Every structure is written in C-alpha cells, then in structure tokens.
Amino acid sequence: MPPGSSDPGRFLPLTPLDFQVLTLLASRELHGYGIVQSAGEAFPGQPSLDLGSLYRIISRMLAERLIHEVKAPGDAPADKRVRRYYAVTNLGRAVARAEAARLRALLASPATLILLESPR
Amino acid sequence: MKALGSRVVAALVSAFPSPFRERFGAEMLATYLDQRDSIAAGGNPHLDLWRHDARTVVSLFRALHAERRATSIRIHAINSRSTHRADPMSDFLFDLRLTFRSLRTRPGFAALAILTLALGIGANTAVFSVLNSVILSPLPYAEPGQLVRLYSAELRTLADKNYHSAPDIVDIRDQVSAFASVAIMGNYREQGADITTSDGHPERVRVLPVGADYFRTFGATPLLGATFTRDDERPGVRKVVISHALWQSFAAGNRNVIGRTVTFNGDSYEVVGVMRPTFSDLNGSDVAAWIPLNLAPGENSRGNHYLSAVARLRDGVTMAQARTQLEPLMRRIDEQFSEQGYYRAVNVVALHDDVVGSSSSAVYILMGAAGLVLLIACLNVANLFLARSVAQTRETAIRSALGAGRSRLIGARLSESLLIALIGGLVGSVTAYGGVKALLALSPESLARAEQLHFDPVLLGFALGITVLTGVLFGAAPAVRASRADPQDALHDASRGNTSGRGSRHVRSLLVASQVSVALVLLVGAGLLIQAFAAQLRRDPGFDPSNVMTFEVNLPNARYDSASRRVLLHEALQAKLRALPGVTNVGATSWLPTNGMYHSWGFSYLDAQGARQRTQGQVRVVDGDYLATLGIPLIAGRTFGSGDQLAAPGAALISQSLSRAAFAERDPLGQQFRTGGRDFTVVGVIADVASDASWATAPLVLLSHDQFADDRNWVLTYVVKSTLADDQVVQRARATLAEVDPALVLFRPQAMEAVMARHLARDRFVLVLMLIFGAVALSLAAVGVYGVLSYLVTQRHHEIGVRMALGAQPGQVRAIVMRQGLVVAGVGVVIGVAGAAALGGVLQSLAQGVQARDPLVFAGATLVLGVAVVLAGYLPTRRATRVSPLEALRND
Structure with a gap:
C-alpha cells in the first residue's frame, strides 16, 4: 500500500452519501437493507440511498479499506436471501470522525453562523 | 406486477x-x-x-x-497484459468505446480523416461504377464476343470507317463463311417516321430499316410473330416489326396486333412481329420499329454507301480469319467493277470496342484522375494517423508502463483506424451514390450506354478496402514501433517534446511531398484539358451558328410521292417563313454541320492526265438560302439558283478541301464529277465547315434539293436565322407549317448552338470532373502541408521558446517554420512536374487537342499549388511566433 493511504484526511471531504454510510456503520454492523433503513431514520431530509449507489459505495469502501465484511449476528433473519453485514475499519471510523469534525468546524465558523442567523 | x-x-x-x-x-x-x-x-x-x-x-x-x-x-x-487473452471481442469493443471517446475530444482529426476517406472512396466508386457499366461490362446480346462491326475502308487507309453499299454488303453476307450471319442496317442515326396513332394525330418515332438476318445476328427472337425473311428485302414490302414499348403504347399490349396495320409516313405497314422488352437496339433503346431494307440486286448502286453492318463470327472463328476471307472477295469485286474506280476493303472491329470506343478515353482519363485522388486520400490518411500516433506516444508509453501488452496497444490503434475507416466508408458510399446520380445527370447522352449506368457496391468495397488497409497500416505501424520502445525513453522524450517524432517526421514529410506531387499532376492534367477545351471553343467551325434555329420536316411518302410535290412544299414553306417578321434567312439541309458522317458517297473525277480517280465525299442536299443562313462563305463561282431545276444539268458546290484534293491547281469551276450515279458540274466552291463533333472538316459536296429531290424523299432540317427568341421562332414556324400542311410535324426544334453544345457535352463533363478532382487534390495537399507544419511547430515548441527568449525575431522564427514547409512542397513540386510531363503525353494520346508540354499550364498549376501551400503553412507559422518563451520553458 502506498504511503499515506492510512491518513484519514486523504479521503476528505466525503460525499453526503459516503458520510451517511460510514457514520451508520460506525455505530453498528448492518446489511444492505439495514443501511438504507437506518439512513432514512437517522438522516431525514438528506439525499436517500438507492440500490445502485449503495453497492457502488460499499464496493469502493471495501476496496479503500474503510469498511470490511463481518459475520452475520445471531439475530439475523433466517431465509435464503443473501445478506452480508458490514462494519467500519479503524481507518473508516477515523475518516468518519474527521469528516464530522470538518463539518462541525464548517458550521461553527462565524461566516456560517451569520448566514444562518441573518434574515433572508 | x-x-x-x-x-x-x-x-x-x-x-x-x-x-x-x-x-x-x-x-x-x-x-x-x-x-x-x-x-x-x-x-x-x-x-x-x-x-x-x-x-x-x-x-x-x-x-x-x-x-x-x-x-x-x-x-x-x-x-491488461499481453498474456490477457480472456475476451478479444470485449477488448475490441472496449477499444472502440475508448476510440469514440477520444475522437470526440479531437473532432478535427476525426473530421479530416473521415472527409478525406469519403472523398477518396466516393470519387473512386462513382467513376469506377461508370467505367464498369459503360466500358467493362459486355453488350446485352448473346455471345457478345462473337459480334464484330464491319466498316468499309479504303485500301490505303485501313482505319477508315465508311459505310457499305448494298451490293457489297450482300456479297459479304452471302460469300464469307467466317460469319454465321450479318446484320445489315440503315446508317441514319436519326431516322424517324411519323406514325399515326389510334386517335389520329401524327407522332414521330424512330424507325430502323434492317436486313433479314438483323435480329438473328444479335441472338434476338420476337415475343410475338416473326421477323423478316430474305424475301422481304425487296422494294415495296410494307412489313414492320415493332418494339415492346411501341406495342404497349400503340396497341396497348394487345396480342392480336400481328397482321394489323400501322401507318408510317402515310404508308400502311403490316405488323409481323413484336420484339421482347429485353431487346435493346444497338442504335439506341428508343428505336421503336424495324422495317425491311431494300437489298434487291439491281436496286442499289455499288457507289452508294449508306449501310452499317454487324456480323456474328462463326464458333471458333477469329477476326483475323474473317479478314483473311474478306480480302480475296473484296479484290474480286474490285476487279469486276474497277471501271467505276471503287476501292474495296473491309475493316473488322470488335463490336464492344466500337461501341465504347469514343467514350473510353474520357472514362480512362477520369479513372486515372480518380485513382490519383484515392492515392492522395491514402497519403493524407496515412499522414493523419502517423501524426496522431506520434501525439499518442506518451499515452502509449503510459499504458505500456502500466503493463498493457503489445497486442493490446496495437489493437487499440487498429480499432481507431477501423472506426474511422468505417465512418469514412459510410460517408463515402453516400458520396459515391450521389456521384453516380450526378454523373447520370451530367451526361445523359454523351457517354455511350449511359442508360446502363448504376452504382456498384463491389467497387465501393474495393475502394473501401484500399483506404482501410492504408489506415490500418499507418495506424498500426507506428503503434508497433512505439510498443517496442522503452516506455521510460518514450515518456522522457515525449515530455521534452523533441526527439520522439524525428523518424516519423521524415516519413510524414515524404508523404506530404508525395501528396503535393500527385496534386500537381492532377492540376496539370485538369489544366491541360481546360486548355484543350478552350482551344476547341475558340476554333472556328467555318459557319456562324448564332441566332439560327433548326427543326426537321418530314414529308409522308403517300401524299408527297413525286419530286415536284416535295419541291413545291418546301418552296412554299420557305417563302412563308422568309416573310415572317424578324426572320432574315431561311434554308434547309439533309444533315446539319457538326452532326458527323451522313451520306458518304463515292466521288469520281478525271485527274489532270485524264485518268479516272475516286475519293469520298460527304453529300448534303441543301435548299433555300442555306449558305447565307449559316454564314458559310462562297469562295468561288456561284451558289444554286432558280435555274438548277430537275431537268437542268447537274450543278454542285464542293468544299475547298475537296476541290484541292481532286482538282489541285486546276480551276475547279466547270469540272465534272460523278456521285450517286449522276454527273455534276462544279459551279461553286465553299469554305470548309466543321463536319463532326470535334470540329474536323470533311470533303463536302452540296447538291440542290430542287434538282435532286427525285433521288429520294429527303428529310430536310430547316435553318432559320432571325432576330427573334428561340421559342418565338419555333412557335411561328409551327404555325406557318400548319398553314402549308396541317398534317406535318415540326420535329426536334433546337438552336444550332445547342446542337453544337451537345457535341461538347462529354468534353465539358470530363472537364468538370477533372476540376473537381483537381480541387479535391489541392485541398488534401493543403491539409497535408498544414498538418506537417503545425506538428512541426508543436514539436519544436520548446526550441522556438528558447530561440525567442534569446532574442530571435518573430520573422526569423516564421522563416524557420516556413522554410521547412517550402522544402517539403518544393520536393513535391519537382517530382510532380516530372510526373505531369509524363502524364501529359498520356493525355495527349487520349484527348483531342491537348498540348502535353504547355508551359502556361505547368506554371499556372504550380502557382495555384504554391499559393495553397503557403496559405496552408501560414497558420502554423503564425502560431509559432505566438509561443511565449516563458511558457515554452515552463512546459519543459
């Protein structure tokens, strides 16, 4: 692996969807539908994850080692549908945190505050 | 759901x-x-x-x-690696997609390549289609290789293409066993008859008098009824075989037509046969009916040469064998009739060569020109691809460094060449289709057999194949080389932008030089043809065609059965026409000048020693103020007068060249000669006038219609000079004709200038195409020069920057770039001049009036090309001086 690939800053800024996926997987292990479902609950009003985007994101994040596949938990539904569960890697968690911090700093900047508080 | x-x-x-x-x-x-x-x-x-x-x-x-x-x-x-063999098709499709994408980013390259290909492919396919249908494909008759045209010839000049007399050709038919059969036909190319249609109004159709074996010789059988027998070859037989087209229009395709009568020129003819729709007469598909020739012994003179003949060789017999058999027969006839001083020889020519002969040189010229355009197109495509592959050296190197195998790299280049070739081919086939259409529109009658002209997909494939091959060769070859190179070197070189393309620069310069030389050859060729054409236009035909309207008047035999009736009608018509306001002169002739050979009769006379000599004369019957109407000068003696009547001694006018040939230093006036079985006295000498399409003159004998009307029912073509507009003349003449005899037809009205223009149509057609080819060649060569110079400027970007940083003036930089271009073009011009000099000789042998070494044309073509080269080189040169030294150095 080339040097610097473990530097979280290298991945920033994240796209809104990448951030959603990473943040959700940082809190718990989820399968595909689980991610979609949780995203709808956790981030109402945000761009929603569709099937095509979701798996391209998963595919890319696996390749970038931001997430990894984990064993299905004991309470997983027992039918024939193939469900794989994913969780963040340490790098992935660090990247999500770095993005969150970046967003917080952005929102906390005086310029943003003035924008938000000024009448339209 | x-x-x-x-x-x-x-x-x-x-x-x-x-x-x-x-x-x-x-x-x-x-x-x-x-x-x-x-x-x-x-x-x-x-x-x-x-x-x-x-x-x-x-x-x-x-x-x-x-x-x-x-x-x-x-x-x-x-x-991807060279070992990657998983799916060549998907590799190819991938490359194709990549190609589409990369072509979209550089539309200029793609457009140029496609345009070049389209022009090359289109022009070639169109011209080769013409060549194929007009020249190469066989005549539409059974066993066409056995058909030969027989010409009567003088022993002195075997190339002579004269007509036969009836007794001669009948002797040949009956006594030469080399011929399975002989088709004898009247030579009058424009012979027509007025047919009375079912609704009673007269209409003019083309009727050909033929011998009994006519159809058999061409291997044609009738659809209904029968054709003629030897018994029909006598006077007074009123039978007719009609064409399928006339059967449809006249008898509405009724099968009971056999035995019915058709009225031609007021005479009733019995329909004995209907030909199949597939039979197309050699003299033109518009021949509507065939009637029997009168070939009866004693009915025709051996001095009257008016018949054409086509013979079918017996199986296994060669033309040489036929000639060997003809020779003793002709000698025998000659001896038997020697007191009349006739010459006897027969010229045997393959019918196919004879039919296409006059068109073939035009088509060969065009074929050569189209071939050169294709060559330039190939050079241009090669050049474009070469330039592109050099530009892509860096990309190739990167892909190679990343592990792409050679086959993949070459494949990528191939797919690009193929894609461009395919699109070029598509556009080219559209161009070719349009081209064939245009050829048809431009030359409805000037090319022999033009009616068989069609677009040929096989030839399209041929032209496409050549260009694709070029594209592939020049697209892939540099890729092969680049893929062998050490990627590190390539990357290094490409980033410095100086050395990587040196080899290919030489190749490209060579290609452009070749293009320039071929373009020059084409331009000179076009120039030489323009010169010849202009010279032709400047040539004096010997008469003044301006403001002269012509039309034919045919008198039906039934009502005009005597010479005096015919003379009276023409006299009355001319008097009335002359009285029309605006009309200055009215005359008539049996055959207009420039329309070629017509009545070619023996002309026998006594030389200074009193020995009988003979030569050949073109006999024309004239009436009214013929000479005055066409402005033909009378050099000596008088023209015909009211005294030259039927009963008076025969009077004739002869042309200057005939006078010189027959009477040399003697005074021609008062000399006696014999033609058409009668004796005449020369009463006047006229200037030579153009006799055929190439303005050549022929020995001419003019006889007065008033005196010669008893020889046959002459179809006279009127010439009317007036101050009126063409359509006004026609309108008034038609009304006048109706006053004289309402049943007569004013046929084929044409201005004399239009009659002559028709003869020049083919030359003009060839010329227009040559000009188009020349223009295409010029633009392609200019594109080539432009390409090489702009490439040069890009390559030497760095060097130019350094020079300018060191204080070089823009003018100096421009000179450096321009010099490169001029050297390349100069080499091309030198080669081109040599090539054009060689080509000029070929053109001279193919086209009339071409001066192969015309210095004006060579200088003009070089100048035009030079201007194009300088213009094409100007843009890249200017760009060179805009190079900012800072930027050039920073790019390093």
Missing part, C-alpha cells in the same frame, strides 16, 4: 460487470426484496411499490453505466 419489477431489477443486476456482479449481485437482489417487503407492509403499498421500483431501476441504470466505465478502465488500462 411484483414479478415484473423483480425481473427488471434482476436483469439490470446481471448486467453489471462480472467482478461486481459476482461479489454483490445476490446481495443487491436481497436488499431490493427486503425493501419491497417493508413497503408492502406499509399503508399504500401499490403506489409506493411502483414508485420504489421505478426509482430502483433508474438508480441501477445510472450505477450500471458508471460501474462499467470504471471497471473497464481499471481492467484494461491497468491490468
């Missing part, structure tokens, strides 16, 4: 690239179904499910597209 959505989603998922599909396919479906299940449990399942399915399908499409692109680039650009 559910099944449909799932099926579409499953199909889309399965369309993802295989690594992705294998890893996530099942999972994606599971997620989709999970989503559906949860929606189905909700409040408004139907609508929500629809919405969800639609959204999923759209999202999958988008993802599919994105993933495919990403995957293919990952797989091919990085992982």
Whole structure:
C-alpha cells in the first residue's frame, strides 16, 4: 500500500452519501437493507440511498479499506436471501470522525453562523 | 406486477460487470426484496411499490453505466497484459468505446480523416461504377464476343470507317463463311417516321430499316410473330416489326396486333412481329420499329454507301480469319467493277470496342484522375494517423508502463483506424451514390450506354478496402514501433517534446511531398484539358451558328410521292417563313454541320492526265438560302439558283478541301464529277465547315434539293436565322407549317448552338470532373502541408521558446517554420512536374487537342499549388511566433 493511504484526511471531504454510510456503520454492523433503513431514520431530509449507489459505495469502501465484511449476528433473519453485514475499519471510523469534525468546524465558523442567523 | 419489477431489477443486476456482479449481485437482489417487503407492509403499498421500483431501476441504470466505465478502465488500462487473452471481442469493443471517446475530444482529426476517406472512396466508386457499366461490362446480346462491326475502308487507309453499299454488303453476307450471319442496317442515326396513332394525330418515332438476318445476328427472337425473311428485302414490302414499348403504347399490349396495320409516313405497314422488352437496339433503346431494307440486286448502286453492318463470327472463328476471307472477295469485286474506280476493303472491329470506343478515353482519363485522388486520400490518411500516433506516444508509453501488452496497444490503434475507416466508408458510399446520380445527370447522352449506368457496391468495397488497409497500416505501424520502445525513453522524450517524432517526421514529410506531387499532376492534367477545351471553343467551325434555329420536316411518302410535290412544299414553306417578321434567312439541309458522317458517297473525277480517280465525299442536299443562313462563305463561282431545276444539268458546290484534293491547281469551276450515279458540274466552291463533333472538316459536296429531290424523299432540317427568341421562332414556324400542311410535324426544334453544345457535352463533363478532382487534390495537399507544419511547430515548441527568449525575431522564427514547409512542397513540386510531363503525353494520346508540354499550364498549376501551400503553412507559422518563451520553458 502506498504511503499515506492510512491518513484519514486523504479521503476528505466525503460525499453526503459516503458520510451517511460510514457514520451508520460506525455505530453498528448492518446489511444492505439495514443501511438504507437506518439512513432514512437517522438522516431525514438528506439525499436517500438507492440500490445502485449503495453497492457502488460499499464496493469502493471495501476496496479503500474503510469498511470490511463481518459475520452475520445471531439475530439475523433466517431465509435464503443473501445478506452480508458490514462494519467500519479503524481507518473508516477515523475518516468518519474527521469528516464530522470538518463539518462541525464548517458550521461553527462565524461566516456560517451569520448566514444562518441573518434574515433572508 | 411484483414479478415484473423483480425481473427488471434482476436483469439490470446481471448486467453489471462480472467482478461486481459476482461479489454483490445476490446481495443487491436481497436488499431490493427486503425493501419491497417493508413497503408492502406499509399503508399504500401499490403506489409506493411502483414508485420504489421505478426509482430502483433508474438508480441501477445510472450505477450500471458508471460501474462499467470504471471497471473497464481499471481492467484494461491497468491490468491488461499481453498474456490477457480472456475476451478479444470485449477488448475490441472496449477499444472502440475508448476510440469514440477520444475522437470526440479531437473532432478535427476525426473530421479530416473521415472527409478525406469519403472523398477518396466516393470519387473512386462513382467513376469506377461508370467505367464498369459503360466500358467493362459486355453488350446485352448473346455471345457478345462473337459480334464484330464491319466498316468499309479504303485500301490505303485501313482505319477508315465508311459505310457499305448494298451490293457489297450482300456479297459479304452471302460469300464469307467466317460469319454465321450479318446484320445489315440503315446508317441514319436519326431516322424517324411519323406514325399515326389510334386517335389520329401524327407522332414521330424512330424507325430502323434492317436486313433479314438483323435480329438473328444479335441472338434476338420476337415475343410475338416473326421477323423478316430474305424475301422481304425487296422494294415495296410494307412489313414492320415493332418494339415492346411501341406495342404497349400503340396497341396497348394487345396480342392480336400481328397482321394489323400501322401507318408510317402515310404508308400502311403490316405488323409481323413484336420484339421482347429485353431487346435493346444497338442504335439506341428508343428505336421503336424495324422495317425491311431494300437489298434487291439491281436496286442499289455499288457507289452508294449508306449501310452499317454487324456480323456474328462463326464458333471458333477469329477476326483475323474473317479478314483473311474478306480480302480475296473484296479484290474480286474490285476487279469486276474497277471501271467505276471503287476501292474495296473491309475493316473488322470488335463490336464492344466500337461501341465504347469514343467514350473510353474520357472514362480512362477520369479513372486515372480518380485513382490519383484515392492515392492522395491514402497519403493524407496515412499522414493523419502517423501524426496522431506520434501525439499518442506518451499515452502509449503510459499504458505500456502500466503493463498493457503489445497486442493490446496495437489493437487499440487498429480499432481507431477501423472506426474511422468505417465512418469514412459510410460517408463515402453516400458520396459515391450521389456521384453516380450526378454523373447520370451530367451526361445523359454523351457517354455511350449511359442508360446502363448504376452504382456498384463491389467497387465501393474495393475502394473501401484500399483506404482501410492504408489506415490500418499507418495506424498500426507506428503503434508497433512505439510498443517496442522503452516506455521510460518514450515518456522522457515525449515530455521534452523533441526527439520522439524525428523518424516519423521524415516519413510524414515524404508523404506530404508525395501528396503535393500527385496534386500537381492532377492540376496539370485538369489544366491541360481546360486548355484543350478552350482551344476547341475558340476554333472556328467555318459557319456562324448564332441566332439560327433548326427543326426537321418530314414529308409522308403517300401524299408527297413525286419530286415536284416535295419541291413545291418546301418552296412554299420557305417563302412563308422568309416573310415572317424578324426572320432574315431561311434554308434547309439533309444533315446539319457538326452532326458527323451522313451520306458518304463515292466521288469520281478525271485527274489532270485524264485518268479516272475516286475519293469520298460527304453529300448534303441543301435548299433555300442555306449558305447565307449559316454564314458559310462562297469562295468561288456561284451558289444554286432558280435555274438548277430537275431537268437542268447537274450543278454542285464542293468544299475547298475537296476541290484541292481532286482538282489541285486546276480551276475547279466547270469540272465534272460523278456521285450517286449522276454527273455534276462544279459551279461553286465553299469554305470548309466543321463536319463532326470535334470540329474536323470533311470533303463536302452540296447538291440542290430542287434538282435532286427525285433521288429520294429527303428529310430536310430547316435553318432559320432571325432576330427573334428561340421559342418565338419555333412557335411561328409551327404555325406557318400548319398553314402549308396541317398534317406535318415540326420535329426536334433546337438552336444550332445547342446542337453544337451537345457535341461538347462529354468534353465539358470530363472537364468538370477533372476540376473537381483537381480541387479535391489541392485541398488534401493543403491539409497535408498544414498538418506537417503545425506538428512541426508543436514539436519544436520548446526550441522556438528558447530561440525567442534569446532574442530571435518573430520573422526569423516564421522563416524557420516556413522554410521547412517550402522544402517539403518544393520536393513535391519537382517530382510532380516530372510526373505531369509524363502524364501529359498520356493525355495527349487520349484527348483531342491537348498540348502535353504547355508551359502556361505547368506554371499556372504550380502557382495555384504554391499559393495553397503557403496559405496552408501560414497558420502554423503564425502560431509559432505566438509561443511565449516563458511558457515554452515552463512546459519543459
């Protein structure tokens, strides 16, 4: 692996969807539908994850080692549908945190505050 | 409903690239179904499910597209190796996609290459199609190789193409066993007859008098009835075989037509046969009917040469054998009739050569020109591809460094060449199709057999093949070389932008020099033809065609059965025409000048020693103020007067060249000669006038219609000089004719200038095409020069920057670049002049009036080419001086 690939800053800024996926997987292990479902609950009003985007994101994040596949938990539904569960890697968690911090700093900047508080 | 959505989603998922599909396919479906299940449990399942399915399908499409692109680039650009043999087809398709994309980013290159190919392919296919249908394809008769044309010839000049007299050709038919049969036909190319249609109004159709074996010789059998027998070859036989077209229009295709009568020129003819629609007469597909020739012994003079003949050789007999058999026969006839001083020889020519003969030189010229255009197009395509491959050296090196194998690198280049060649071929075939249409429109009658002209896909394939081969060769060759090179060197060189293209620069300069030379050859060729054409236009035909209207008047035999009646009619008509306001002169002739050979009769006279000599004269019967109307000068003696009547001694006018040939230094006036079985006295000498399409003059004998009207019912072509507009003359003349005899037809009205222009139509057609070819060659050569110079400027960007930083003036820089261009063009011009000099000789042998070494044409063509080269070189030169030294150095 080339040097610097473990530097979280290298991945920033994240796209809104990448951030959603990473943040959700940082809190718990989820399968595909689980991610979609949780995203709808956790981030109402945000761009929603569709099937095509979701798996391209998963595919890319696996390749970038931001997430990894984990064993299905004991309470997983027992039918024939193939469900794989994913969780963040340490790098992935660090990247999500770095993005969150970046967003917080952005929102906390005086310029943003003035924008938000000024009448339209 | 559910099944449909799932099926579409499953199909889309399965369309993802295989690594992705294998890893996530099942999972994606599971997620989709999970989503559906949860929606189905909700409040408004139907609508929500629809919405969800639609959204999923759209999202999958988008993802599919994105993933495919990403995957293919990952797989091919990085992982592809020469050992990668998984799927050549997908490699090819990948390359094709990549090519499309890269061509879109450089539309100029693609447009130039495609335009070049289209021009080269289009021009060639069109011209070769003409060549193929007009020249190469066989005549539409059975065993066409056995057909030969027989010409009567003088022993002194075997090339002579004269007509036969009836007794001569009948002797040949009956006594030469080399011929299976001989088709004898009247030579009058424009012979017509007025047919009275079912509704009673007269209409003019083309009728050909033929011998009994006519159809058999061409291997044609009638659809209905029969053709003629030897018994029909006598006077007074009123039988007719009609064409399929006339059968349809005249008898509405009625099968009971056999035995019915048709009225031609007031005479009733019995229909004995109907030909098949597939039979096209050699003299033109518009021949509507055939009537028997009168070939009876004693009915025809051996001095009257008015018949054409086509013979079919017996199986296994050669033309040489036929000639050997003809010789003793002709000698025998000659001895028997020697007191009349006739010459006897027969010229045997393959019919196919005879038919296409006059067109072939025009088509060969065009074929050569089209071939040169194709050559230039190939050079240009090669040049473009070479330039592009050099520009892509860096890209090739990167791909090679990333592990792409040689076959993949060459394949990528090949797919590009192929794609461009294919598009070029498509555009080219459209061009070719249009080209054939244009050729047809431009030359309806000037090319022999033009009616058989059609677009030939086989030839399109040929031209396409050549250009594709060029593209492939020059597209792939540099790639092969580049793929062998050390990527590190290539990258280094490419980044410095100086040395990598040196070899190819030489190749490209060579290509451009070749282009310039070929373009010059074409321009000189076009120039020489223009010169010849202009010279032809400047030539004096010996008469003044301006403001002269012509039309034919044919008198039906039935009502005009005596010479005096015919003379009276023409006298009355001319008097009335002359009285029309605006009309200055009225005359008539049996055959207009420039229309070629017509009545070619023996002309026998006594030389200074009193020995009988003979030569050949073109006999024309004239009436009224013929000489004055056409402005033909009378050099000595008088013209015909009212005294030259039927009963008076024969008077004739002869042309100056005939006078010189026959009477040399003696005074021609008062000399006696014999033609058409009668004696005449020369009463006047006229200037020579153009006799055929190339303005050549022929020995001419003019006889007075008043005196000679008893020889036959002459179809006279009127010449009317007036101050009126053409259509006004025709309108008034038609009204006048109706006053004299309402049943007569004013046929084929044409201005004399139009009659002459028709003869020049083919030359003009060839000229226009040559000009187009020349212009195409010029632009392609200019494109080549432009390409090489702009490439040079790009390559020497760095050097130019350094020079300018060191204080070089823009003028100096321009001179450096321009010099390169001029050297290349100069080499091309030198080669081109040599090539053009060689070509001039060929042109001279093919086209009339070409001066092969015309210095004016050579200088003009070189000048035009030089201007184009300088203009093409100017833009890149200017760009060179805009190079900012700072930028050039920074790029290093």
